[in-house]
Every structure is written in structure tokens, then in C-alpha cells.
Amino acid sequence: MAASLRASASDRTITRMTARLAAVWSRREILGQLVGRDIRVKYSSSVLGYLWSLLEPLMLTAVYYLVFTFLLSRARFGIEDYALFLILGVLPWLWVSSTVGASMRALKNQARLISKVRIPREIFPLGVVGAKTFDFIMSALVIAFVAAIAQAPPNPNLLYVPVAFLLEIMLLTGLAFFLSAVNVLLRDVERLTRIILRVGFYMSAVVFPVSRITQSDRLPEWGKLLYQSNPLIGIFSLYRSAFYPSEFPSTTALTASVVGAVGMLIIGYWTFIKLEPAVLKEL
Amino acid sequence: MSAGQATAATAAVAHAPAVEVDNVGVQFLRNRKRKARIRDTVMRRPKPEQDTFWAVRHVTASIAHGETVGLVGENGSGKSTLLKLISGVLIADEGSVTVNGEMAPLLELGAGFSPDLSGRENIWLAGAIHGLTHEQTAERFDAIVRFAGKGIRNFLDTPVRHYSSGMKVRLGFAITAQLDHPILLIDEVLAVGDRRFKRKCYRKIDRLLEEGRTLIIVSHSERDVTRFCQRSLLMRDGELVMDGPTEEVFAAYYDDSELDDE
Numbered sequence: 042m043a044a045s046l047r048a049s050a051s052d053r054t055i056t057r058m059t060a061r062l063a064a065v066w067s068r069r070e071i072l073g074q075l076v077g078r079d080i081r082v083k084y085s086s087s088v089l090g091y092l093w094s095l096l097e098p099l100m101l102t103a104v105y106y107l108v109f110t111f112l113l114s115r116a117r118f119g120i121e122d123y124a125l126f127l128i129l130g131v132l133p134w135l136w137v138s139s140t141v142g143a144s145m146r147a148l149k150n151q152a153r154l155i156s157k158v159r160i161p162r163e164i165f166p167l168g169v170v171g172a173k174t175f176d177f178i179m180s181a182l183v184i185a186f187v188a189a190i191a192q193a194p195p196n197p198n199l200l201y202v203p204v205a206f207l208l209e210i211m212l213l214t215g216l217a218f219f220l221s222a223v224n225v226l227l228r229d230v231e232r233l234t235r236i237i238l239r240v241g242f243y244m245s246a247v248v249f250p251v252s253r254i255t256q257s258d259r260l261p262e263w264g265k266l267l268y269q270s271n272p273l274i275g276i277f278s279l280y281r282s283a284f285y286p287s288e289f290p291s292t293t294a295l296t297a298s299v300v301g302a303v304g305m306l307i308i309g310y311w312t313f314i315k316l317e318p319a320v321l322k323e324l
Numbered sequence: 325m326s327a328g329q330a331t332a333a334t335a336a337v338a339h340a341p342a343v344e345v346d347n348v349g350v351q352f353l354r355n356r357k358r359k360a361r362i363r364d365t366v367m368r369r370p371k372p373e374q375d376t377f378w379a380v381r382h383v384t385a386s387i388a389h390g391e392t393v394g395l396v397g398e399n400g401s402g403k404s405t406l407l408k409l410i411s412g413v414l415i416a417d418e419g420s421v422t423v424n425g426e427m428a429p430l431l432e433l434g435a436g437f438s439p440d441l442s443g444r445e446n447i448w449l450a451g452a453i454h455g456l457t458h459e460q461t462a463e464r465f466d467a468i469v470r471f472a473g474k475g476i477r478n479f480l481d482t483p484v485r486h487y488s489s490g491m492k493v494r495l496g497f498a499i500t501a502q503l504d505h506p507i508l509l510i511d512e513v514l515a516v517g518d519r520r521f522k523r524k525c526y527r528k529i530d531r532l533l534e535e536g537r538t539l540i541i542v543s544h545s546e547r548d549v550t551r552f553c554q555r556s557l558l559m560r561d562g563e564l565v566m567d568g569p570t571e572e573v574f575a576a577y578y579d580d581s582e583l584d585d586e
Binding site: 070071075156159317318 | 350352408411412413414415417427438441445448449451452453455456457458
């Protein structure tokens with residue numbers, strides 16, 4: 042009796058989820074319009090247009106390259122073609138940080154529209170993820186360019202890049218759902234998130250190889266395990282392994298990425314649905 | 325309910341009411357100066373009961389297909405909140421709202437406009453927001469511009485931010501008038517616009533009503549409500565105090581206001 046009741050309750054949750062996703066799908070035209078609008082504004086209204094989306098990753102790469110090549114002369118971590126290594130970390134990282142930054146305002150900035158017109162609210166965080174993904178794909182062309190200059194050919198691990206891409210999208214979608222809703226209700230989320238992003242940059246092996254941590258003798262085992270539980274480590278390592286086979290992620294890091302991406306998507310969407318009534322009142 | 329499902333459902337429940345509001349209520353927080361902090365949430369401070377109030381409570385009403393109903397009441401009586409609950413931009417804390425049929429997801433004309441986009445781009449965006457496909461918007465584009473009038477046609481490529489409030493309302497109404505949704509909700513819109521445009525709107529609404537659409541209007545204007553609605557609902561302090569013929573409801577509404585003045 043109790044079991045069947047519980048089953049019907051979870052059935053209802055699944056039916057509700059399915060109905061919601063069907064509603065989003067039936068209104069995908071808006072998603073296209075909103076993403077298109079953001080992209081048009083970004084790429085056409087400024088003189089540099091598309092170049093802007095390349096400038097930030099290139100500048101960051103240049104700065105770290107200079108710092109780790111000239112200032113910290115023992116550095117570069119013994120990596121060949123350090124610029125290529127850097128950009129393979131910097132681009133996916135900028136995709137994370139720009140999505141996180143924009144998703145916190147995904148619902149807030151559309152408050153007028155959301156409080157007047159009935160649209161599936163999922164559209165707004167999804168729109169942010171869509172626009173930032175487009176940026177990432179466009180800027181990824183730089184990788185081909187840098188690789189060509191360094192004359193570094195990719196290896197068969199290139200086949201894992203779509204896996205890393207999908208995992209990152211799932212993770213970011215979950216984060217966007219979570220942050221867009223929570224940030225409407227709590228006022229210090231934005232500040233806290235900015236700090237976490239700062240730390241996250243260094244916690245995600247963007248400028249140095251993961252082996253620096255995992256093979257360090259100054260860190261205890263649990264510390265290494267904790268470090269690798271960051272889902273971004275496995276994802277970034279997968280991108281890198283396409284040019285640096287030795288960077289291929291450990292099973293621990295890969296597991297953390299898959300569990301983290303799927304888990305964040307579920308937790309994020311669940312939170313979004315749970316907070317929706319309160320969010321609508323607050324907007 | 326998604327648009328597609330709604331169409332399929334309409335045939336099966338044609339005799340069911342278009343909108344059914346069952347003992348609905350929504351609660352807001354009073355006296356909150358600022359948003360909560362993470363600390364307050366984690367510590368789970370109890371919320372005292374007196375800090376909340378019901379903007380709408382114990383409202384039960386049923387609106388049949390093809391009916392036009394006015395929502396009447398003083399400022400802050402909960403009529404706009406009720407319309408929001410019906411439209412789904414607010415979710416009820418108590419009771420339920422059932423809508424059978426597609427509803428134009430619109431509350432205020434021009435609300436969906438993006439100020440930095442031109443009038444032309446906004447028509448496309450509004451089309452998408454209102455559930456039209458790309459082709460459907462393309463088909464209706466000219467009719468929308470024609471209805472909005474010459475004042476809009478000459479400024480189609482100007483950002484909507486530079487439009488006058490009248491122009492925004494014209495464009496907003498022109499888009500709404502091209503929607504097929506059987507249920508329309510309108511919140512205080514007929515107040516703006518010059519006489520000629522108002523007449524045009526009235527004629528358009530008459531035509532929509534002849535087509536058998538269901539219309540819910542929120543308005544203070546007795547003229548607007550009396551012209552379209554045989555039936556009205558009177559709200560007071562978040563509760564539905566009267567549901568009847570429009571003239572009687574307005575009589576009661578005016579009595580209310582006078583009592584308050586004394």
C-alpha cells in the first residue's frame with residue numbers, strides 16, 4: 042500500500058517534469074529568439090564584433106604565458122607548447138565563468154517579462170547556456186589556430202572532446218537553473234559565487250597540469266581525492282588529452298565529472314522547480 | 325499546460341468551463357525591507373505569522389467558454405493578482421486554477437517588448453513569446469503593422485525605447501489582436517490611446533467576442549467593463565465579494581468606495 046502510494050507520487054513528479062519539458066520544447070521559438078537577440082547584440086553592435094569573444098581568452102592566455110615563462114622562470118611546468126596547453130584550459134574555463142556570471146541574472150533581468158507573460162521560466166537559464174555555448178564554439182576556433190602555429194597535431198583522444206563538451210553543458214545547465222533561481226531569493230549569492238569562481242580557477246588546473254597535484258608528495262591522499270572530486274578537472278583533462286595524451290583523466294576524475302554533471306543537472310532543475318513559486322512572488 | 329496539449333484537450337472538455345478557480349489563495353510577505361541572506365536561510369529563522377498577508381484568498385469562480393467577465397475592485401483589492409494567478413505568472417499557495425483551452429500568455433500590452441530592439445524585431449520576439457511559429461508571425465506581420473497604424477509603420481526600425489507610451493500600446497494591441505488563443509486576459513489597457521485607436525480596439529474586441537472567445541478584463545472604467553461584460557466579479561481585500569451582473573457589481577463597488585470615504 043505504502044509502496045504503491047510512493048510509486049504514484051514519483052510517477053506524478055515524472056509526469057510533471059515531462060509536461061514541463063514538453064512545454065519548454067513547444068516554446069523553443071522563444072529560446073531561439075532570445076539567444077539570437079543576445080548574439081546579435083554582442084556580435085553586431087560593437088565594431089570589433091566577433092573579435093571581442095576572442096580577445097578575452099587570448100589576453101588571459103598571453104598574461105599567464107608571460108607570467109609563467111618569464112617571471113616564474115622555473116615554471117611552464119615542463120610543458121611543451123605551453124600556450125596551447127593554456128588555451129585548452131582557459132577557453133573551457135571562460136565558458137564556465139561567463140555562464141555562471143550571466144545565469145545569476147537570467148531571471149532577474151527579465152523580471153518585467155516574467156511577471157507579466159506566461160512563458161516556461163526554464164527558457165531564461167537555458168537561453169544563457171545557449172548563448173554562452175555559442176560563444177565557446179566560436180572561440181574554440183582559436184585552438185586550431187594556436188595548434189597550427191605550434192605544429193602540434195591532435196591525437197585520437199580528440200574523439201573524447203564531444204564527451205567533455207556534453208558533460209560541461211550538463212553541468213552548466215544545472216548550475217544555471219540553480220543560480221538563476223537562488224539568486225532571486227538570496228541577496229549574497231552573487232558575491233559568494235564570485236569568490237568561488239576565483240578559487241575555482243586555481244582548483245580546476247587551468248594553468249598547470251593535474252599531475253602537479255596528484256603527484257605532489259606534500260599533499261595527503263585525501264587532499265588529492267578531494268581535489269579530483271571537482272567535476273571540472275576530468276572535463277578539462279579530456280579536452281587537453283586531445284593534444285597531450287598524458288593529461289588523460291584518472292578514473293577518479295572521470296567518475297567525479299560524470300556524477301557531478303548528472304547530479305548538478307538534477308539538483309539544479311529540482312531546485313528551480315521547488316523555488317519557482319517563491320521566485321515569481323519576488324520578481 | 326502546453327499549447328499543443330491544450331488544443332487536444334479543448335475538444336474533449338468543450339463543455340467544461342474555460343477557467344475554473346477553486347478556493348485559490350496566494351500569500352505574500354509584508355514589511356520585508358530586503359532580501360534574505362544565506363545565513364537566515366541556513367539558520368531557519370521561524371517566520372512569524374503576522375509577517376504574511378493573503379493578497380487573494382478563498383476565491384472560487386467559474387468562467388464558461390465564450391463568456392466575458394470583468395474584474396472590478398479598488399487598488400490593492402487583489403484583482404490584478406487574481407488575473408496573474410489565472411494567467412500562471414504567479415503560482416497559488418492554496419487551491420487550484422484550471423484552464424481548459426489555450427490562453428494568450430499576455431497580461432499587459434507591450435510587456436513583452438525589449439526596449440533596445442526595433443519595433444520590427446519586437447514583433448518577431450512578441451510572436452515567439454505568444455507561441456507563434458516563425459511562419460505564423462511572417463503571415464501576420466503586415467496585418468499587425470496595418471492595425472498599429474501609420475505612426476508605427478514609419479518607426480518600425482526605431483528602438484522601442486524611443487516609442488511613446490501610446491505607440492507601445494498600439495503595437496501591443498495590434499499583436500494581441502492577431503492571436504488565435506480562445507482565452508484572452510487584459511489588464512487595464514484601454515486607458516491609453518487616442519479616441520480613434522480606442523474605437524478601433526473596441527471594434528476588434530467585438531469581433532473577437534463574436535468569434536466566441538473568452539475574455540477576462542481588469543479595469544476601473546465602468547464604460548469599458550459594461551460595454552463588453554454582462555458579468556463581473558467584485559474583489560475586496562483579496563476576497564471575492566460579489567459575482568453577478570455588471571451593473572449590480574458596479575453599484576456595490578461605488579457603495580463600497582463611498583462607505584470608505586466617510
